[in-house]
Amino acid sequence: MAKTTTLDKSITDFLGPKHWLTWVAMGIAYSLSFLPWSWQQGVGKYLGRFLHLIAKRRRHICDVNLTICFPDMSKKEREALTKAHFESLGKGTIETFSSWFQGQDKFKSRTTFEGQDVIDKVLAQGRGCILVSGHFSSLDLCGSQMPRFVDAHPIYKLQTNPVMNWVMERQRKAIFSKTIERSNMREVLKSLKQNKAVWYAVDQDYGRKHSVFAPFYGRQCATIAHIGRIAKMTNAPVVLYDYGRTEKGYFLRLSEVENYPSQDDVENATRINALMQEVIEPKKEQYFWSHRRFKTQEDPNSPSPYDKQ
Incomplete structure (x- = not known):
């Protein structure tokens, strides 16, 4: 089925x-969400071990x-x-x-935030700001905590499964004041004009048409070019959004x-990849390898490096 909004x-x-x-799976997911945090971490760990056993293709991509x-990493280390x-995962x-x-x-006491002074400073300029982050396994949980500190408008990608879209889009609508489908540039510019923070996860391959090639860990890779272009067009400041899981919970950290x-588009993409x-x-x-x-x-x-020889 086509990836279309379910709102x-x-x-x-x-x-x-x-x-x-899918609804049965959603029922199980709903039940698991009520477990205490330490139990969730344990269940997740063993779920990940199971996925490691069965997801041969994903193991190969990761390797x-x-x-x-x-x-320089040995096979054993990999x-x-x-x-x-x-x-x-x-x-x-x-x-x-x-x-x-x-x-x-539920996770308020387990979440720390650094950078309120940063977001206050950049938004005081009245041009909104562009939050840039990577894809880490705690993306959804940490993302759900962000509106407690920043009125961010996340860019999102629709999923193929319509039931998952129905649940996901409503959850995000309840948490964020606005979400933006990734192809809707008009809404991105509108949010920045309204002095809001627009959140992009910038580290995935969106194809040749939307990218320039810049080094990532020393290897040229397709990197989205429009972060620098939007920043030039709007003069919106760019803020690095770092987040992740700790032994006791989660952290969110902002830095300008x-x-x-x-x-130069390539120079801008190179800077983003370095960040x-x-x-x-x-x-x-925790990274999406x-x-x-x-x-x-x-x-x-x-040939693709993921093609098996």
């Missing part, structure tokens, strides 16, 4: 037999990414990091359920990206 639909539109299995980004990555799955079905207050953008590397290094296992970051090759005739 104009009611639950009765998704009660047919073809959706029953390829780690080989590219850390050429295998250990891959297992830790899947455990983190499992925890993130349970955290996503909690962000969908539990109130923000100074002297950005330049006039992503900075926030990945302290928590490598199982996504095909190097899917689009600089030479269109080159």
